[in-house]
Amino acid sequence: MPILETKELTYIYGQNSPFEKKALDTVSIAIDEGEFVGVIGHTGSGKSTLVQHLNGLIKPTSGSILLDGRDIWAEPKKIRAVRFEVGLCFQYPEYQLFAETVYKDIAFGPQNMGLDEEEVNKRVKSAAAFVSLKPELLEKSPFDLSGGEKRRAAIAGVLAMEPKVLILDEPTAGLDPKGRDVILGQIREYQKERGSTVLLVSHSMEDVARVCSKVLVMNDAKCAMYGTVDEVFTRASELAGMGLNIPQVTRIFLGLKERGYNVNTCVYTARQGRDEILRLLSQAKGGDGR
Amino acid sequence: MIRDITFGQFFPAKSVVHALDPRTKLILVVAYIVLVFIGNNFLCLGLAAAFLILATALSKVPPKLMLRSTRPILFVIAFTAILNLLYIKGDVLLFEWGFVQIYDKGVFTAVFMAIRIILAVLGSSLLTYTTSPTDLTDGLERLMSPLKVLHLPVHEFALMMTIALRFIPTLIEETDKIMSAQKARGADLETGGLVKRVKALVPILIPLFVSSFRRAFDLATAMECRCYHGGEGRTRMKKLQMHGRDAWAFGITALVLGGIIAASILLPPVF
Numbered sequence: 208m209p210i211l212e213t214k215e216l217t218y219i220y221g222q223n224s225p226f227e228k229k230a231l232d233t234v235s236i237a238i239d240e241g242e243f244v245g246v247i248g249h250t251g252s253g254k255s256t257l258v259q260h261l262n263g264l265i266k267p268t269s270g271s272i273l274l275d276g277r278d279i280w281a282e283p284k285k286i287r288a289v290r291f292e293v294g295l296c297f298q299y300p301e302y303q304l305f306a307e308t309v310y311k312d313i314a315f316g317p318q319n320m321g322l323d324e325e326e327v328n329k330r331v332k333s334a335a336a337f338v339s340l341k342p343e344l345l346e347k348s349p350f351d352l353s354g355g356e357k358r359r360a361a362i363a364g365v366l367a368m369e370p371k372v373l374i375l376d377e378p379t380a381g382l383d384p385k386g387r388d389v390i391l392g393q394i395r396e397y398q399k400e401r402g403s404t405v406l407l408v409s410h411s412m413e414d415v416a417r418v419c420s421k422v423l424v425m426n427d428a429k430c431a432m433y434g435t436v437d438e439v440f441t442r443a444s445e446l447a448g449m450g451l452n453i454p455q456v457t458r459i460f461l462g463l464k465e466r467g468y469n470v471n472t473c474v475y476t477a478r479q480g481r482d483e484i485l486r487l488l489s490q491a492k493g494g495d496g497r
Numbered sequence: 498m499i500r501d502i503t504f505g506q507f508f509p510a511k512s513v514v515h516a517l518d519p520r521t522k523l524i525l526v527v528a529y530i531v532l533v534f535i536g537n538n539f540l541c542l543g544l545a546a547a548f549l550i551l552a553t554a555l556s557k558v559p560p561k562l563m564l565r566s567t568r569p570i571l572f573v574i575a576f577t578a579i580l581n582l583l584y585i586k587g588d589v590l591l592f593e594w595g596f597v598q599i600y601d602k603g604v605f606t607a608v609f610m611a612i613r614i615i616l617a618v619l620g621s622s623l624l625t626y627t628t629s630p631t632d633l634t635d636g637l638e639r640l641m642s643p644l645k646v647l648h649l650p651v652h653e654f655a656l657m658m659t660i661a662l663r664f665i666p667t668l669i670e671e672t673d674k675i676m677s678a679q680k681a682r683g684a685d686l687e688t689g690g691l692v693k694r695v696k697a698l699v700p701i702l703i704p705l706f707v708s709s710f711r712r713a714f715d716l717a718t719a720m721e722c723r724c725y726h727g728g729e730g731r732t733r734m735k736k737l738q739m740h741g742r743d744a745w746a747f748g749i750t751a752l753v754l755g756g757i758i759a760a761s762i763l764l765p766p767v768f
Contacts, residue, residue: 259677262681264677264680264681287683287685290680290681290682290683291683294681295681296681297674297677297678297681300678302674302675302678302704302707302708303675303678303679303682303700303704304704305699305700305701305703305704306700315679315682315683315684315700316682316683319682319683319684319685320683350707364682365681365682368682368683
């Protein structure tokens with residue numbers, strides 16, 4: 208049974224007003240436990256609206272969302288419990304920091320869950336360790352941290368709830384390449400260690416290709432594709448039609464294939480590319496690569 | 498949803514009323530409100546209503562939208578009407594129940610007052626529907642500019658108003674976002690007593706405050722980068738200019754005003 212499932216999910220903004228707009232159109236997806244799903248799509252394709260449905264921040268116009276096979280809106284009064292199981296970290300989460308100390312801010316989620324002091328303390332420490340925030344920073348004001356540290360503190364605030372499903376909306380937006388790599392690495396590590404399910408909304412195909420096992424492509428409020436990284440990225444021309452680009456390396460290899468070279472096109476990082484070219488060259492030495 | 502709050506209710510359309518100079522519209526609205534309050538019988542109100550209907554028709558603003566603008570003050574209208582109904586004594590007693598006594602004159606006055614307020618509100622909403630906030634502040638600034646003689650910082654006031662208006666939607670959006678983010682961390686904004694609810698606002702107000710300051714600093718820097726140095730010697734890209742239609746608007750309004758003054762002198766008042 209999938210851990211998170213949507214059935215014919217539809218959402219209309221400003222229904223019955225002149226600004227009426229369909230933000231989600233009969234989206235049906237199923238996400239299995241332990242999956243690392245990349246959600247891509249260009250601005251306004253409905254990806255943010257989709258993830259806000261998954262933890263019950265937005266109520267669907269029609270259709271349903273099943274968490275562990277249970278409709279999350281079956282009991283609207285218990286929607287808060289859903290938010291603890293499906294942790295959502297918004298875009299630019301550092302703008303939601305508010306407490307006097309980083310510790311108190313990270314503890315906000317666990318405290319809302321009604322956990323006891325000891326458990327909260329444990330969770331804050333472990334979440335801070337995951338995003339490699341130094342323990343001495345915990346007693347500082349969140350407003351005194353650097354940009355990258357703020358971002359990591361905010362992500363820790365969601366991790367501390369130890370959700371079964373973790374959703375991150377563009378966690379690397381506006382960070383330099385190094386900060387981006389650090390955060391992505393930490394999220395991947397968290398996912399591996401906890402075996403939790405992660406959804407990563409991103410603009411960067413490179414990031415998605417590197418860390419995700421599955422890709423969900425949103426286009427025009429609809430779920431356009433949903434499959435493994437290989438399945439989705441081989442449909443490069445379709446993606447291009449939606450204004451999306453596949454990773455640059457993959458583009459090169461698709462081009463090589465078109466020109467008659469016998470290459471594997473499931474190449475998403477420069478390292479994989481190097482290996483594939485070396486393989487091709489050694490093959491060419493032995494016989495004809497073409 | 499917090500986003501539903503309509504503010505700066507500008508209704509973009511191409512019409513004569515939209516094209517009028519904002520100064521004209523400002524003066525006319527003030528004149529209109531005066532005129533509605535001068536009129537002391539139903540004929541006056543009829544004239545005023547007819548004038549407003551004509552202006553609305555010319556402006557292409559949907560009547561439904563116009564009527565919606567009275568919704569926030571329905572309570573005030575009802576309150577005024579009820580007070581008038583209960584306290585105005587007349588000659589014919591229509592209804593009596595305990596201390597409640599309703600006279601014919603009370604009914605008339607209540608209806609009259611309600612119409613008066615509605616007309617005044619509709620008149621000023623026609624102004625905000627047909628004038629963009631920037632034009633409005635521009636017009637205000639020009640109308641107030643004689644006050645500069647008294648060393649009042651008219652330009653600065655106008656700029657402050659423009660900025661405030663400009664940032665209302667931005668802040669609403671920001672509030673929405675922060676609320677969602679805190680709700681995602683389990684913030685409970687809907688239940689609990691007063692103290693608990695006020696406390697629950699802290700995680701929303703602090704980030705909002707911080708981001709407002711950040712925006713203010715950014716805006717100040719951006720303005721300085723473009724060499725903004727106050728109103729002194731500042732020229733305008735869009736100069737306000739009166740046209741023939743403005744003269745017509747003044748003329749028609751003057752006629753209606755004259756009509757109403759005449760009617761209120763010649764005809765017996767309602768009270």
